Amino acid sequence: MALIVQKFGGSSLASVEHLRRVAKIIAGTKNNGHRVVVVVSAMGGETDRLVNLADEVSAVQQSRELDALLSTGEQVSAALLAMTLQSMEVPARSYLGLQLPLLTDAQHTRARIIELSTGELEKTLEQNIIPVVAGFQGVSSNGDITTLGRGGSDTSAVALAAALKADRCEIHSDVDGVYTADPALCPQARHLRRISYGEMLEMADVGAKILQIRSVELARKFRVPLLIKSSFGGERCTWIVEEEERDMESAVISGIILSHNEAKLSVIRVPDRPGIAYQILSPLAEADINVDMIIQNASIDGFTDFTFTVPKADLSKAKTLVERVIPEIDARELSTDDDIVKVSAVGLGIKNCPGMAARMFQALADEGINIQMISTSDIRLSCVIEAKYGELAVRVLHDTFDLEINNNLNAMK
Ligand code: ASP
Numbered sequence: 001m002a003l004i005v006q007k008f009g010g011s012s013l014a015s016v017e018h019l020r021r022v023a024k025i026i027a028g029t030k031n032n033g034h035r036v037v038v039v040v041s042a043m044g045g046e047t048d049r050l051v052n053l054a055d056e057v058s059a060v061q062q063s064r065e066l067d068a069l070l071s072t073g074e075q076v077s078a079a080l081l082a083m084t085l086q087s088m089e090v091p092a093r094s095y096l097g098l099q100l101p102l103l104t105d106a107q108h109t110r111a112r113i114i115e116l117s118t119g120e121l122e123k124t125l126e127q128n129i130i131p132v133v134a135g136f137q138g139v140s141s142n143g144d145i146t147t148l149g150r151g152g153s154d155t156s157a158v159a160l161a162a163a164l165k166a167d168r169c170e171i172h173s174d175v176d177g178v179y180t181a182d183p184a185l186c187p188q189a190r191h192l193r194r195i196s197y198g199e200m201l202e203m204a205d206v207g208a209k210i211l212q213i214r215s216v217e218l219a220r221k222f223r224v225p226l227l228i229k230s231s232f233g234g235e236r237c238t239w240i241v242e243e244e245e246r247d248m249e250s251a252v253i254s255g256i257i258l259s260h261n262e263a264k265l266s267v268i269r270v271p272d273r274p275g276i277a278y279q280i281l282s283p284l285a286e287a288d289i290n291v292d293m294i295i296q297n298a299s300i301d302g303f304t305d306f307t308f309t310v311p312k313a314d315l316s317k318a319k320t321l322v323e324r325v326i327p328e329i330d331a332r333e334l335s336t337d338d339d340i341v342k343v344s345a346v347g348l349g350i351k352n353c354p355g356m357a358a359r360m361f362q363a364l365a366d367e368g369i370n371i372q373m374i375s376t377s378d379i380r381l382s383c384v385i386e387a388k389y390g391e392l393a394v395r396v397l398h399d400t401f402d403l404e405i406n407n408n409l410n411a412m413k
Pocket residue numbers: 009010041042047048073135136149150151152153154
C-alpha cells in the first residue's frame with residue numbers, strides 16, 4: 001500500500017463532468033489499496049478570470065488583496081471535489097492552506113513555503129478519509145492568505161508529498177507526459193517515459209509549461225518521484241526521477257523547447273569600464289525583473305554593446321529603468337526587440353558530447369536562421385532567433401538530433 005499525492009490541474013477540473021471523472025480516478029486509486037492525498041488547482045480558466053476582475057476594478061492592486069481573491073479559485077474546486085467524492089460514497093474532506101497550516105513568508109503572489117504541518121492530514125488519512133487540499137495557497141505568520149505564484153499548486157503538491165514522505169506525487173493534467181518537442185509544433189515528437197529532475201528543471205526554465213519550476217526543484221531536493229499523467233485517459237505517462245534511474249538507453253538530447261517569453265534590450269555604445277554591467281542591471285534586480293541571457297561584445301575603441309533578455313511581460317518596465325541609466329553611463333542609446341524566440345535543446349548527454357553545440361548552430365545556419373544570442377548550461381543549449389523562425393527551428397533541431405528515434409545509438413557512432 002502506497003501513499004500517493006494526486007494533483008489535478010485546472011483543465012482536469014473544468015466542469016462538473018470533469019470533477020466526476022477526477023473523483024473516479026481518486027476512488028480507483030483508493031480501491032487499489034493506496035492512501036491518497038489530493039491537491040487541486042482552480043477550475044480551468046478561473047484564476048485568469050479573477051485576475052481580469054481585479055484589473056477591472058483597479059489598475060494597481062495590493063498584492064495582499066490579490067492573494068485573498070486568487071486563493072478562492074482553489075477553495076471552490078477543493079470543496080466541490082470533496083462533495084463529488086462524498087456523493088460517490090468515498091469519504092473526503094477539503095482543506096485550505098491555512099487549515100493545515102501551510103505556512104509561508106509574507107511575499108504576496110509569490111510566497112515561499114516555510115513550514116508545512118501534516119498532523120491534520122495524517123489524522124484524516126487514519127480515519128480513512130481522503131484529504132482534498134486547495135493548492136497554490138498558504139498563510140503567512142500574521143494570518144494573511146498568500147499564494148505561491150502562478151502554477152503554484154504543483155509546488156503545493158510536491159511539498160505535501162515531501163512532508164508526508166509519500167511514495168510518489170502524480171501530476172494529472174491534460175498532457176500525458178513530456179515529449180521530445182511540443183507535438184503541436186513537431187508531429188514527429190516522441191513521448192518520453194523517464195527523464196531526470198535536472199532535464200525537467202532546464203525544460204521548465206526555458207519555457208516548457210508542464211510543471212512550475214519550483215515544484216521540480218523541491219522534488220529533486222526531497223527525492224520525490226514525480227509522475228506526469230493525463231486525467232483524460234490513456235496509459236502513457238512520464239516519470240521524473242534521479243539521473244541514475246533514467247533508462248539505460250536514454251538519449252543525448254531529451255527535448256527541444258520553444259519559448260516566446262523573451263524580449264531583448266541592447267544598450268548601444270557603452271564605455272567599456274568597470275561597473276557598467278552593475279549600473280545597467282542593478283535597477284532591474286531591484287525591480288525584481290529576471291535577466292536571462294547577457295552578452296557584452298569585445299570593446300572597440302573603448303566602447304561595447306551590452307545586450308540582455310528579460311521576460312516579455314517586463315519589457316516596458318525594464319525599458320523605462322534602463323533609459324534612465326543611459327545618460328549616467330554615457331551610452332549612445334537603447335534598442336529593444338520583442339520579435340524574438342528562444343529555442344533550446346536539453347539533455348544530459350550534452351555534457352559528454354562536445355560536438356552538440358556545433359551541430360545545433362550548423363543546423364540553424366543551414367536553414368538561413370541567424371542566431372542572435374547563445375547561452376548554455378552543462379545540459380542545455382539555447383539560441384535566441386527571430387520569432388518567425390521558431391517553429392522551423394524546433395523541427396530542424398528535432399531532426400538534426402534524431403529525436404524521432406532514440407538518439408543514443410546515433411551519439412555513439
Ligand atoms: N490556479 C493557479 C494558477 O492558475 C495555480 C495553479 O494552477 O497551479 O496559476
